[in-house]
Amino acid sequence: MGMKTKIALGAVVGIAVIGAMSANSGDGDGDAKSDSRTSASAGEKPGDGAKADGAKADGGKTDGGKADGASDAEPAGDKAVEKASQAEQFKAFVQKNGSPNEKDAVSHVTKVQGADEQNDILDAADVYTDFTGGLMGEGTGPAKLIASAFADWKDSENGLVTVYDAEGEILGNGQF
Numbered sequence: 001m002g003m004k005t006k007i008a009l010g011a012v013v014g015i016a017v018i019g020a021m022s023a024n025s026g027d028g029d030g031d032a033k034s035d036s037r038t039s040a041s042a043g044e045k046p047g048d049g050a051k052a053d054g055a056k057a058d059g060g061k062t063d064g065g066k067a068d069g070a071s072d073a074e075p076a077g078d079k080a081v082e083k084a085s086q087a088e089q090f091k092a093f094v095q096k097n098g099s100p101n102e103k104d105a106v107s108h109v110t111k112v113q114g115a116d117e118q119n120d121i122l123d124a125a126d127v128y129t130d131f132t133g134g135l136m137g138e139g140t141g142p143a144k145l146i147a148s149a150f151a152d153w154k155d156s157e158n159g160l161v162t163v164y165d166a167e168g169e170i171l172g173n174g175q176f
Contacts, residue, residue, distance in 0.1 A: 086115045087109050087110065087111050091109060102145050105146050108146075120159075123159035124159070127163045128168075129146070137171075151176035159176040
């Protein structure tokens with residue numbers, strides 16, 4: 001009995017040590033992510049500083065100068081798109097590229113979630129509409145059009161978009 005107790009105790013201690021190590025390694029990744037966010041915000045600050053004070057931007061590194069030149073050309077438009085909600089971005093895409101039926105269906109979209117974070121392993125996006133009635137209501141046909149338009153907008157190896165009505169009931173879904 002003593003030997004079995006020692007083995008069981010060793011297994012419990014080993015699992016606890018592995019759990020503690022994995023928890024600490026998760027903290028390290030979180031710090032790295034916050035560092036990258038800090039560097040992203042630091043990249044934004046020189047752009048803002050360049051607008052306010054040209055001397056600071058010119059006195060910085062050459063990378064800052066490249067970022068300033070790029071921010072004058074394209075990212076100004078990109079920043080406007082980034083500031084728009086996912087629903088607004090989706091609607092703008094469909095207005096530009098969609099069929100008349102898709103444009104009509106997408107005009108009922110009120111909110112889009114999960115479209116910005118994709119890892120191509122298991123991507124899930126939710127599209128909320130102002131339709132009512134659930135599966136038996138008027139929104140089931142347009143839900144398929146919305147899911148199809150979403151698949152044109154975003155591409156994933158293994159994505160699923162779900163379309164909901166105003167009360168949160170599922171109207172339909174599709175792969176993207």
